[in-house]
Amino acid sequence: MELDKARDGSRLGLSQALTLVENGLPFSTEEEGRVIGITGAPGVGKSCLVDKLAQAYARNGEKVAILAIDPSSPISGGALLGDRLRMESADLEDLVYMRSVATRGETGAVPSVVADMVAVLKECGWKRVIIETVGSGQAEFRIAAVADTIVLVEAPGMGDAIQSEKAGIIELVDIIVVNKSDLAGADATAANIISALSAGSKNIPVKQVSSHTGDGITYLVQAIDEVADSGISRTKWQERLASQWMRKMSHHTNLDSILDELESSQISIQEAILLLEA
Amino acid sequence: MWLLCGDIMATPLRIVIAKPGLDGHDRGAKIVARALRDAGHEVIYTGLRRTPEQIVRTVIDEDAQFLGLSSLSGAHAHLFPRVCKLLQEADVGHIIVFGGGIIPAADRPELFEAGIKAIFGPGTSSTQINDFITTAAARNDAGCGAESDWHWGD
Numbered sequence: 001m002e003l004d005k006a007r008d009g010s011r012l013g014l015s016q017a018l019t020l021v022e023n024g025l026p027f028s029t030e031e032e033g034r035v036i037g038i039t040g041a042p043g044v045g046k047s048c049l050v051d052k053l054a055q056a057y058a059r060n061g062e063k064v065a066i067l068a069i070d071p072s073s074p075i076s077g078g079a080l081l082g083d084r085l086r087m088e089s090a091d092l093e094d095l096v097y098m099r100s101v102a103t104r105g106e107t108g109a110v111p112s113v114v115a116d117m118v119a120v121l122k123e124c125g126w127k128r129v130i131i132e133t134v135g136s137g138q139a140e141f142r143i144a145a146v147a148d149t150i151v152l153v154e155a156p157g158m159g160d161a162i163q164s165e166k167a168g169i170i171e172l173v174d175i176i177v178v179n180k181s182d183l184a185g186a187d188a189t190a191a192n193i194i195s196a197l198s199a200g201s202k203n204i205p206v207k208q209v210s211s212h213t214g215d216g217i218t219y220l221v222q223a224i225d226e227v228a229d230s231g232i233s234r235t236k237w238q239e240r241l242a243s244q245w246m247r248k249m250s251h252h253t254n255l256d257s258i259l260d261e262l263e264s265s266q267i268s269i270q271e272a273i274l275l276l277e278a
Numbered sequence: 279m280w281l282l283c284g285d286i287m288a289t290p291l292r293i294v295i296a297k298p299g300l301d302g303h304d305r306g307a308k309i310v311a312r313a314l315r316d317a318g319h320e321v322i323y324t325g326l327r328r329t330p331e332q333i334v335r336t337v338i339d340e341d342a343q344f345l346g347l348s349s350l351s352g353a354h355a356h357l358f359p360r361v362c363k364l365l366q367e368a369d370v371g372h373i374i375v376f377g378g379g380i381i382p383a384a385d386r387p388e389l390f391e392a393g394i395k396a397i398f399g400p401g402t403s404s405t406q407i408n409d410f411i412t413t414a415a416a417r418n419d420a421g422c423g424a425e426s427d428w429h430w431g432d
Contacts, residue, residue: 012370015341023289077290078315084336085325098339102290102320 006124011097014124018099021116033122034228037110037147039133039140039169044155045179047086048211050132054087056221057128058095065097065126067114071134072102079103083132097126103134110134110142112247118146144172144236145243149227151175151220154193156185171235173204174227181208181215252276291415293344296324296333298361301351306378306400310346313404314411330357334364337373344411345422347394350379359392362422366393371423374414376430378402393422396430 002020005013021027036053038046050066057064068083081100089096103111110133118129133143143150152173176197178190186208194206205223209216249255258275261267267275295311297304304326311321322340324333337345345365347358358377365373376396377389386397396410410430419426 011335012338012341012368015339019292019341072290072320073315076316077318079290079320080311080315081320081322082325084322100320100322100340104290 003120003123006120009125014097014120014126015099017120017124018117021120022101022113024113025116027116027119027123029119029123031119031122031127033118033127033129034149034225035118035129035131035147036224037131037133037143037150038153039143039150040135040153040155040177041158042135044135044153044158045211046132046135046153047083049153049177049179049209050083050130051087051089052209052211052214052217053130053221054096054098055089055093056217058089058093061095062128063095063097063126064128064130065099065121066130066132067099067101067117067121068132069101069103069110069114069134072104077104097121110146112145112243112250115146115243141169141172141239142243143169144239146240148232148236149174149224151177151224153177153179154189155180156183156189158189170200170204171202172233172239175220175223176204176206177220178206178208179211182210182213249276291319291344291411292322292340292342293319293346293411294322294324294333294337294340294342295346295348296328296336297326297348298328298330298333298357299349299351299353300327301349301353302326303350303379304348306350307346307348310348310378310398310404310407313407314346317404317408317411319411330360330364333361334368334370337365338368338370343372343374343415345373345375347375347377348379349377349381352380354379354381355385355388358389358394362393366423372421374420375422376407376410376414390427390429393424395420395422395428 002013002016006017038050040046054064054066070079070081072079079102081102083100087098121129131147133140150173152169176193178186180186190206190208197204207216207220207223209220258272262272293314295307297307311323314321324336347361349357362375365371375394377394378398381397381399395414398407414420419428
């Protein structure tokens, strides 16, 4: 019922449908859309960049939905979702829908329900979706399970973050943004990244952008569309498959009893896998 | 970890903490936001200087069950009832609204009348706020649009 209201364009209906899916109701859609994943270390300006991107799409008359992910506390289960602080546009435009999502006990930077939440948005006419990841942790690459285009955000003065990220996310990244281009050192940071990338085989565009002044946003919007037109890579398909596999496991009806048996050494890991596949 | 998942995913309440109007004193709002997070809720903090219209949109987009308004500038008498009225007009009178900040006792009856269900001043413990949240969540007449004169405390 919520979904019917949401399909008719009700924001409240959409929000309620998203809640149902977030709480575990599976959803998928045949509707197409373009999903952009924004990732990068804390403090590089992801939220501000998402805000500027959303404004740019809205100015072109395009509807855009934002899912901003923040971590849940592993102790209390609660979460402080503060991305709205830096997203003024979300409060201004009818063309912008913004929703904060807590990771709720999942270790990844992108909880597996996000894929289904994106499906709800597409189904309800929000074809352009921006996902902002948590920004830390080893599982940033989970964004590949949902995003068609992955933008890695870097900033001057943050150290050579790319070195540590090379092995994980870099194989999946489509565009690298050097944010805060209005600050000193942005040119050097961009040059460092370009030289580090030149060792690899993949040709990743590096764009300088300032979320503060708005410089470079138009070029970034263009670059995102160009990348999206070129299709989804094999490595991304692999991530999608892995993510769905993981989800299948965590939603398995016998997961609890299988874990019990593992704990009491009644079965081996191999036997547990067979049970999960059954 | 996966075992925990089920418990956590049960139903964390979603609570928006908002600062309407022009005052920039956000320490109280941030402390309340943190206390609610530590009690296991998902708290969405809006940041400073939001209009009643922006706050209502945020509450709807986030599908929140609770809205906490903080004001220390004396504008509560105008802003709090305005937010309640807009929520009712937007068909989300089920949302439970509470307020905090510097709210003189003489102003409170009017705010309760407008649909605010609790007002917390300086010195409030986080236990009191959490007790209110638990109590209000269990009632079916605590929404800002409910035909009921129930409110927290006296």
